[in-house]
Amino acid sequence: MASRLSRLTSKVAWSTCMIGDRFLLPADAAAAWLDPATPPEMAEEIVRIAALGPDAFAWRAVDRAIGNVRNQGLELVAPVSV
Numbered sequence: 001m002a003s004r005l006s007r008l009t010s011k012v013a014w015s016t017c018m019i020g021d022r023f024l025l026p027a028d029a030a031a032a033w034l035d036p037a038t039p040p041e042m043a044e045e046i047v048r049i050a051a052l053g054p055d056a057f058a059w060r061a062v063d064r065a066i067g068n069v070r071n072q073g074l075e076l077v078a079p080v081s082v
Contacts, residue, residue: 023051 025033029050033043066076 023047024056025050025052 025046029046032038033046038046060079061082062077063075063080065071
């Protein structure tokens with residue numbers, strides 16, 4: 001997995017990892033996607049090919065406090081039992 005990721009907001013295909021209307025790309029793919037010289041068709045292809053799928057992440061339950069922007073700290077991403 002890439003050591004750096006970029007989160008971009010757009011409508012994407014169901015086959016990509018969707019979190020709301022966001023998708024995640026490795027940094028090199030994100031740079032190409034954001035390049036003004038990249039034609040729209042190529043930008044769509046970058047998302048189809050490079051967007052990280054759900055298997056690229058460790059999914060776990062976290063405390064509901066993470067949903068409040070006033071809360072800060074690493075404890076917000078600590079796993080909780082469900």
